[in-house]
Amino acid sequence: KDHASARYIYTRLTNLTRLIFSQLDDAVLSYQDEDGQRIEPHWYVPVIPLVLVNGAQGIGTGWSTDVPNYDPREIIANLRLFIKKQKMKPMRPWYRGFSGVIKPAGKGKYEVTGVCEATDKGIEITELPLKKWTQDYKEFLQTMLPGSDKPSKMQVQDVREYHTENKVHFVVKMNDETMAAAKQQGIVKAMKLEGSISETNMVLFDHQGCIKRYKNALEIIEEFAGVRWKYYEIRKKYLIDKLTLERNLLSNRARFIGMIVTGKLIVNNRKKDDLVK
Template sequence: MRSWRLIPLKNLLNIIVSCIRIKEFSRFVIKDLLGSVPSMMDGLKTTQRKVLFAAMEDLKEKKQVDEFAGDVVSKTVYRHGRSSMEGTIIGMAQTFVGSNNVNLLKPRGQFGSRYEGAKDHSRAHYLFVELNDITKFIFRDDDKDLLEYLEEDGMLVQPKWYLPVVPMSLVNGTAGIARGWASNIPNYHMNDVINALFKLLRGPTIAEDSNSISLKPGYRGFKGRVEKSTDNDHGINCTIYGCATEISDTVIEINEIPPGRTIVEYKTFLQSLLPDASNRSEYSKMKYPTIECFQELHEDANNLRFRVSLDKGNMMFARKRGLLEAFNLVSRMPVETLNLLDEMQQLRQFLNAEETLTAFYDMRLPYYAARKAKLLERMSNDMTRIDNTIMYLEALDKGEIKQINRKKLIAKFTEKGYKAIPNDGDSGFDHLINLSCDELDFECTQSRGGKGRPASTNGGNAED
């Protein structure tokens, strides 16, 4: 016989409270993870997906960012304040080097630049956005029927994830920190990603081996170069080089800095190399040359230009060390933290960009077959609708069918061999029962649609 151990009421309450705390904290961690780590499917975090959902549904023309943020909040039941939503919208529309390779929203106004990164954008009230033209080609309307839309407070909101034609987690990169996990992926050129997908499509054996493709980070508008590391033992994934040109024995012109650095930050660095710089350390003197002066000759934030003057001795030092190293124009990118949520919203860790691409390929390919099946079904239903309508109008004109009550009409349609359309009302014949008076005008319909009977009704099918 089992002996039960009595637990004091105070201890029991402590245990219950502890269990409740653990349960609530677990819920918080999961929600934080879902909101902070992007999905492998569409490269978006939850808030970004809400913005895209509202934009694709309602953003038909340019709209103020603060007004659009209000629309997103109300349409998607967003609970974290309009200010946070405005920041997300601004981030999705930024185009300066190091931000988005493909901005899903088209910016109208000052959305930030390389001068101060994302910090120098205007207030949301003075900014406008609209849906970028390319967005509809990446997130196809043909895939809408395949999406699983979420429900909040009785409303259908954004889908669990979208089905882009390319892995946007690589194209635009990701950056997110959650409790215990982080995701940090650099940008990759859209063309490189598309070419890698084509390579996978050429043969089933290739898709099984992520080593058969190779990707290196790339940033739209960046004039420097990116070299992928062949040895990750030191935790370096790739090295990014800016641009510097020797104009004369005492003048150097700098035309590009690595992405992630702002013009203001680099200007501060150059100021630290001046002879009278108060913050110049001995280590800095050993690593970098001393300059006499520098000029800012930028045409705009995307065409930066620093002209640096230094004496011949420091020029020789810079040459010996390498101009790019000597002027802090080399950025070594650590190995990516490739943590993403998979299609089941489970956290998944990838080794490299190639493995991420291959996983996306394996996940995305079956949905093309599902899309084709849905499109064929839709086309077949459209043709059935046209055939039924023409048969119905001809029968009305000949007096074979009279407009009687709904129940008798449905029975007549079935008797005459009309094809029911799935999900078209309870009977499958709502497309006929709900015809308007104008559509029931046979002569009008004949003049408009006499040549509209599709060739497929004479024995063809949707797949032909």
């Protein structure tokens, strides 16, 4: 009764999920109750802070947040430093598959640029800045075409698309005069292939459900590690208690069998009431 509908043929739990959310934690999580039925926990305790892997962006009542993505390998390396009580290393935002450039531009700020190349006939664009969608950029390029409803100052001759499933690829054809103007202004700037990332508005709910502003990613890692460490201790105690109970049960079974073998306990031809006594 708990399986997905037949139309969801690709819906399944990936093998990676249980590496991030350990099955050993299931017994020690705090579960919610809905109409007398136990449902999902109030929150899970993954092995790494996923908010730094996936990032977060949003607006709420009186607050907003913008948490960049970071490299899981760097996060794991810093967690290992934390365990060894060593100083953690600063991290730079990282996005899987992004081939552009992310470079510092002041405290907690970064400049992001896409990838483009000048050719004999125009400009080839093979990467857009982060958080700039392909369709939006296509509409921007179309304003440069002749006959556009909202014509741009820079006019081009043609725009072609050769995208793949995972990669953007625009080919913009322009005359020599337009190309010279773009180079003078800076091709990246002229083609609006610039963006920015900020680490100055990292606002999240902590493990107690309180809103908190974090100075940087390392502060998030440090707080996460404290909670994760606590749950390792809770899990350890639970497993010790569980194994102790199993040991006592097996020990009593062995003692029972031993008493029968040695004749100290006779169970044959005896009434059940006598055995219970």
